[in-house]
Amino acid sequence: MLPDDLRESAYQAIALARFTIHPDGSVDVALVRPTQNPRLNQLLLETLRSWHFFPAMKQGHPVESEQDIRVHFNIE
Secondary structure (H helix, E strand, O other), X not given: OOOHHHHHOOEEEEEEEEEEEOOOOOEEEEEEEOOOOHHHHXXXXXXXXXXXXXXXXXXXXXXXXEEEEEEEEEEO
């Protein structure tokens, strides 16, 4: 949920997040293309760090992988 002060200023933004998914399913995330709003970027990172993934599999074993995800904001 976005704070009211961020919601009140209507804008559109797109961020690109890169997830490194470890064999145990834990993730590291970085914004490779952040929005222009530093506070929104911080809230986004806090949220994305709570996401969970199943690791990629290779020959029946979990392996590390990377996944880029584009996050679209349309706040009105």
